[in-house]
Amino acid sequence: MSIFDVMESSVQTYARSxxxxxxxxxxxxxxDRSGKRYLDFLAGAGTLNYGHNHxxxxxxxxxxxxxxxxxxxLDMHTDAKAQFLSALQNIILKPRGLDHVAQFTGPTGTNAVEAAMKLARKVTGRENIVAFTNGFHGVSLGALAATGNQHHRGGAGTVLANVTRLPYDGYAGxxxxxxxxxxxxxxxxxxxxDKPAAVLFEVVQGEGGLNAASVKWLQRLEKICRAHDILLIADDIQAGCGRTGTFFSFEPAGIKPDIITLSKSxxxxxxxxxxxxLRPDLDQWEPGEHNGTFRGNNHAFITARKALETFWQDDAFAAGVRAKGELLTRRLQTLVDKFPQLFERVKGRGMMQGIACVNGDIADDITSRAFELGLVIETAGPDDEVVKCLCPLIITEAELTQGLDWLEQAIVDVAAKRLKKAS
Structure with missing residues (x-):
């Protein structure tokens, strides 16, 4: 038995795949340790948009x-933090007409969501949060209450309250x-x-199955929130940092969320x-009211600042992401058309796309075979039925084509195996 079998909790997931x-x-x-190399279409579940060890x-x-x-x-002033904040303000926020201030939370996405929900409740004096079907916002209790997946909710061990769930765009057909x-x-x-303090949403539901909201839906959601004095919280933890072809995933809709959460990449x-x-007028925290020992990761400030300076000074990088996203769409649609017995449709946006399989068993067979061929790729969706392409955004067209060729080979092999079994 390996040290992992002896020492690591059974809660691990990716190691099983x-x-x-x-x-x-x-x-x-x-x-891997044996010298075999794998093309990464997982990218740390969206954490490695710029690849490994750029x-x-x-x-x-x-x-x-x-x-x-x-x-x-902690949250003391440091030179590293000052440089990051300056880059964030000048490269990202000002060009997009955003005057938001930055709150550094504990170092996980779920902690950012917790802080956003707490602040919305504090500012408005209301408890209810509206979230959407198939949304995923983290697994700490507050964020988990807004998460739809029953598998994750089942691990809570307690009541998950003060969230009203409504249908996401296209959920009812x-x-x-x-x-x-x-x-x-x-x-x-x-x-x-109960009148909500805020609406919490993802533009593309990463873990929920790559459901993508339309521009029209997003614009109407903002209009409703403005009319009823409800705060709009964009969870851009997986879909942000360029994943959909713009730094923030909501940019094409022209909306301006009151609060935005970021992490991962x-x-x-x-x-x-x-x-x-968060909007400056919403910054109503008392000192230390939401804190965390590791809210001052200065090493991350250094690399985050460098990433903004390297990739986001102009539109060249984002344009490349959009072009590769179009290539990805074409290849995935070809596979859907070629194997109608296995697939339903292409889902997602930009470099956050995948194929909805008829069921989760097919998706699992495909990703397992793909791994044997040298492709690390995962599934998503309520029944793990979506084969999810989430490769680093710095991937070349040649590397992207190589990965999609391996994915196609895996699909061919699975289709042949299923046909043989059926006969």
Missing amino acids: FPVVFDQAKGVWLH PALKEALIEYIQHDGIAHG TGEDSLVLFETMLNDNSSGL LSGMGLPFALVL
């Missing part, structure tokens, strides 16, 4: 460490406007809907880092 010991990674490639980010971090830069600083229900309930004193290098962006 990829049962090797990885020891090196660079760019879009992972290497040389510019790694060099900046090594230089900072070698000069004995502050590693841990095409042509059904889920916001009609929301607006009708808000305008009806007998609907039973924010540090640029896989270092733990989470952030809440």
Whole structure:
């Protein structure tokens, strides 16, 4: 038995899907202890948008460490934090017309969501939060209450309250406007809907199955919230930092959320880092009212600042992401058309797309075979039925094509095996 079998909790998940010991990674490639390399279409569940050990980010971090830069600083002022905040303001926020201030939370996405929900309740004096079907916001109790997945909710061991769940865009089928229900309930004193402090949403539901909200739906959601004095919280933890082709996933809709949560690829290098962006008038915290020992990850400040400077000074990187997203759409649609017995449709947006399989068993067979071929790829959705392509955004077209070729081969093999079994 390995040390992992002896010492590690059974709660682990990815190790079950990829049962090797990885020891090196660079760019879009992972290497295991035996020397085999794998193309990474998982990217740390969206944490490695700029790939593994990007040389510019790694060099900046090594230089900072070698000069004995502050590693841990609680929420004290440091030079590393000042440089990150300046880059965030000048490169990201100002060009997008956002005047939000930054709250550094504990280093996980779920902690950013907790802080956002707490602040919305504190500012409005209301308890209820509206979230959506298939949403995933984390597994700490507050965020878990807003998460739809029953598997994760089942691990809570207690009541998950003060959240009203409504249908996400398209949940009830095409042509059904889920916001009609929301607006009708808000305008009806007998609907039973307690007026919410905030609405919490993802533009693309990463773990929920790559459900993507339309521009029209997002714009109407913002309009409803403004009309009823409800705060709008965008959870951009997985879909942000360029994943959909713009830095924030909501940019194409032209909306301006009151609160934005970021984590995952924010540090640029896989270092733990989470952030809440909030309108200045909402910054009503008392000192220390929401805190965390590791809210001052200065190493992450260094790599995050370098990532912004390297990739976001102009639109070139984002344009490349959009172009590769179009290539991904074409290839996935071809597979759906070629194997109608296995697939339903392409889902997602940008470099956050996948194929909805007829069932989760098919998706599992495909990802398992893909791993044998050298492709690390996961599933998503309520029944793990979506094969999810989440490769680093710095992937070349040649590498993307290679990965999709392996995915297609895995699909061909699974289709043949199922046909043989059926006969």
